Amino acid sequence: EPEVTQTPSHQVTQMGQEVILRCVPISNHLYFYWYRQILGQKVEFLVSFYNNEISEKSEIFDDQFSVERPDGSNFTLKIRSTKLEDSAMYFCASSESFGGSNQPQHFGDGTRLSIL
């Protein structure tokens, strides 16, 4: 069964450094998402992306965050200047375009980001 893959599984970064989290969505999916889960808290929506542009973003997704689909397979989340509070598990997800928003989102295994 096709899967969403995320790399790396664990990223350790110094505060203030830039970090790029990478995702390969399922190949025939056209909607892409990033969520995060701070330890012990809820899974929170960050951003959705469709047709090469952001379709929706949360208040968490400020100017420090950006997303990109640099080629036909990767979907990346960049944090420009990391803060301690950015430490969390980041999940990438994708869903099919057919049927629109009633299709389930399929999640990767996540990247654990630790900011020192």
Place this chain on the structure above:
Amino acid sequence: AQSVAQPEDQVNVAEGNPLTVKCTYSVSGNPYLFWYVQYPNRGLQFLLKYITGDNLVKGSYGFEAEFNKSQTSFHLKKPSALVSDSALYFCAVRDIPLGAAGNKLTFGGGTRVLVKP
């Protein structure tokens, strides 16, 4: 704004007994409801969804869920739990206001299920 509540942090059940994980939601439009399961060090795996139609939906691994509009609930159930069902379960809602596309999922806080042999 949409929200989801899972009132139980943990549910303990003996293997072979029925399992219920509770979820209530609040939306402004018509809800699309989802259940996901998370095993240790893994992502969220889709179990089932309610979009429209029959209020009882069946999903993966023998799970089912019942949509109750009057109680704004979408409880997850399994008639006979297995030890391997021990995991973290998340309810999620996608609010679809009239005229909007709306793909964002809002998750509940999760319920840890422990099935004892």
